[in-house]
Amino acid sequence: MLNFVLILVFISIILGAFRFFKGPSSPDRVVALDTLTTVLSVTFVIGALFFDNKVLLDISFVFAALSFTSVIVISRYLEGDNS
């Protein structure tokens, strides 16, 4: 059951990475990054259940916080770029 779920999640990571590397403009890459980091933090939580290891939950929380700040910082940077 969890193996199947992890396969689904890995497919979505590959799709997100595809958009991240292909994305014609930099905002496209940021959107892909945003989606990718959300998927990755869910992967950590599912991994916590899979390996029965509580530490991965903390990693997921910190990862989500860091990805949120990085997305905000990058989009602020892009906004200031042209004005």
Place this chain on the structure above:
Amino acid sequence: MNLKKFLSTFLIYLVFWTAYTSSLKQEELLIGIIISFFLSLFTYKSFSQQKSDNNILKRLLSFIAYIPIFITEMVKANIDVAQRVINPKLPINPGIVKIPTKLKSEYAKLFLANSITLTPGTLTLDVKDQNLYIHWIDLSSEDKKIQKEIISDKFEKHLEGMF
């Protein structure tokens, strides 16, 4: 120093710490108290305080009434987007519309913007004064009243009571 504001910030941090560690052990609580004390010392100034016309009971009740509405809208939104993504023809008809709101409080506007972003086919681009600019994936009507009815009315009622 605003003691009431400091104390409420401290208490909120402590509650989150206790819920996050999910334990009532003495050492955990002690570390939590120390960390929340210093964090709230440095950050309590950045939270804004505001007066509300509604009493606390009404705000709590409208918050509780808001949650199921939000969750059903979110599930509907996702089924909608899922259908569009799976459909090989990609049925989209995007446009950007302006929706006026009568909410005054900044927090209420934040909640409204976030809720609109998470509900069917709409994405908040910007909030300026009393207007929200919304990217709509399927522009079904050009009438302003109907647009407002579809997008924001169901949330606005409850948010008015909440803030």
Place this chain on the structure above:
Amino acid sequence: MIILSILGYILILIGSIFLLLGSLGIVRMPDLYNRIQAGTKATTLGALSAIIGVGLVQPEWFLKTLIIALFIVLTNPIGSHSIARSSYKSGVKPILTSQIDQYKDKYVTKESSDEK
């Protein structure tokens, strides 16, 4: 107990399906703003459902997972809103089949009045 964990596994499965649909959305959609729509909505519900599901399977983790889920639900729309606005201002044109763009008029006039 068993009912809770079965419910949890169902939620995890639904969540991962929505994550997959969200990623499929950002690959398939034709322009940036539609990609943001698909990416944000589907992944937020997917994350919420999968994380709460894990909390139901392991009840002693429930509060922790609830806080993580709450954090993701609160921050994800802010992030996508920020990307959308910044890319609009840095000049990424949306594909608009309906030709309606009420933000442009307002934004352009606002900018020119600022310059004066």
